[in-house]
Amino acid sequence: MYEVELKCRADHESLRKKLDEVGADHVDSRTQNDTYYNAPHRNFADTDEALRIRYEQPADGKAVTKLTYKGPLVEQESKTREEHETVVEDDQALTGILSGLGFEPAVRVEKNREFYTLDGYTITLDSVTDLGEFVEIEQEADEAEIEPVRERAVDILSSLGLDPSEQIRTSYLGLLLADET
Amino acid sequence: MYEVELKCRADHESLRKKLDEVGADHVDSRTQNDTYYNAPHRNFADTDEALRIRYEQPADGKAVTKLTYKGPLVEQESKTREEHETVVEDDQALTGILSGLGFEPAVRVEKNREFYTLDGYTITLDSVTDLGEFVEIEQEADEAEIEPVRERAVDILSSLGLDPSEQIRTSYLGLLLADET
Numbered sequence: 001m002y003e004v005e006l007k008c009r010a011d012h013e014s015l016r017k018k019l020d021e022v023g024a025d026h027v028d029s030r031t032q033n034d035t036y037y038n039a040p041h042r043n044f045a046d047t048d049e050a051l052r053i054r055y056e057q058p059a060d061g062k063a064v065t066k067l068t069y070k071g072p073l074v075e076q077e078s079k080t081r082e083e084h085e086t087v088v089e090d091d092q093a094l095t096g097i098l099s100g101l102g103f104e105p106a107v108r109v110e111k112n113r114e115f116y117t118l119d120g121y122t123i124t125l126d127s128v129t130d131l132g133e134f135v136e137i138e139q140e141a142d143e144a145e146i147e148p149v150r151e152r153a154v155d156i157l158s159s160l161g162l163d164p165s166e167q168i169r170t171s172y173l174g175l176l177l178a179d180e181t
Numbered sequence: 182m183y184e185v186e187l188k189c190r191a192d193h194e195s196l197r198k199k200l201d202e203v204g205a206d207h208v209d210s211r212t213q214n215d216t217y218y219n220a221p222h223r224n225f226a227d228t229d230e231a232l233r234i235r236y237e238q239p240a241d242g243k244a245v246t247k248l249t250y251k252g253p254l255v256e257q258e259s260k261t262r263e264e265h266e267t268v269v270e271d272d273q274a275l276t277g278i279l280s281g282l283g284f285e286p287a288v289r290v291e292k293n294r295e296f297y298t299l300d301g302y303t304i305t306l307d308s309v310t311d312l313g314e315f316v317e318i319e320q321e322a323d324e325a326e327i328e329p330v331r332e333r334a335v336d337i338l339s340s341l342g343l344d345p346s347e348q349i350r351t352s353y354l355g356l357l358l359a360d361e362t
Contacts, residue, residue, distance in 0.1 A: 051278075085271075
C-alpha cells in the first residue's frame with residue numbers, strides 16, 4: 001500500500017465552513033508536540049536520520065508519549081526507511097535518559113490537528129506554531145490506484161476552494177528548518 | 182531513607198526450607214532479563230554510566246519492559262547518581278531504536294528472583310545465569326537506624342544457616358564483567 005498525500009496552505013475558518021457544506025465528518029482532533037533531537041556522535045542532518053519524542057494529547061483521551069527513530073532512506077524511489085516507534089510511559093524520564101546520553105533537543109514542531117473524513121479520504125487541518133495553517137488530504141492506495149486517487153484528491157481540494165497547484169512537498173520539520181537558515 | 186542491603190551466596194534448596202521453618206512469607210517471584218548497552222560515542226565502563234533494557238516477567242502478571250539510564254556517581258559517599266527509568270510498551274521497537282542509533286548490547290544479566298518477607302525485611306533468592314545462587318536481605322532505614330538494621334540482618338542470615346562474613350558487595354553486572362576478564 002502507498003499513501004497518497006497532498007498538502008497545501010489553507011485558511012481554516014473558511015475551510016471548516018466548506019467541509020460542513022460538502023458533508024465531511026469531523027472525527028477527531030489532537031495536539032502533537034514533537035521534539036527532534038540531535039545526536040552527540042552524528043549529525044542527523046547529514047545522515048538523514050531522525051530521533052523524535054512526540055507528546056500527543058487527543059481532544060478527549062489520555063495523553064501519549066512516543067519515541068520514534070527514523071533511519072536514512074534505504075530506497076530512494078519508494079522513500080522506504082527503517083522506522084521504529086514505541087509508546088513510553090514517563091515522558092520526563094525519557095527526556096532525562098536522552099539528555100544523560102548526550103542527545104540534545106534541536107527543533108520543536110507543535111501543531112493542532114483536526115481530522116475530517118470525506119469520500120474515503122482523511123482531511124487534516126493542521127495549525128502549526130510559527131508556520132501557520134495547512135490542510136492535508138490523504139488516502140491509502142494500491143500501486144495501480146495511485147493516479148486516480150491523486151486526481152480525486154485534487155478535485156476535492158478544488159471543490160473546497162483551494163488551489164492544488166500550490167502543493168507543499170516539504171515536511172513541517174523541513175519548513176521550520178528552512179525558516180531558520 | 183537508606184537501603185540497607187546484604188548479599189551473599191546461598192544454596193536455595195536448603196534456604197527455602199529454613200525460610201519455611203522460621204515462618205517467612207513467599208510473596209512474589211519474577212524473571213528479569215537485563216541487557217546493558219555500550220554507547221557509540223563513549224565507553225560506559227570509563228564514564229561509569231549504564232543504559233539498560235529490563236524485560237521483567239512476574240510469575241503471575243503481564244511482562245513489562247523498562248528503559249533505564251544511570252549516570253556517573255555525583256557523590257561518592259552516598260553513592261548518589263542520576264537515574265531515569267520509564268516503562269516502554271514495545272520492546273522490539275526499543276531494541277530497534279537503540280540499534281539504529283548505534284548502541285550495542287554489551288552484557289546480559291538474566292536472573293530469577295523469589296521474594297520473601299520476614300520481620301520487615303525483604304529476602305530475595307536470586308538465581309543468576311552463569312553466576313549461581315544468591316540471597317539478598319534488605320530493609321529501608323533512616324540514618325540513625327542503619328547500624329541496628331544491619332546487625333539484625335546479619336542475625337537473620339546466621340539464623341538461616343548462612344555466613345554473613347562472606348558478603349558480596351559487587352553487583353551481578355560487576356561479577357559477570359569480572360568473569361570475562
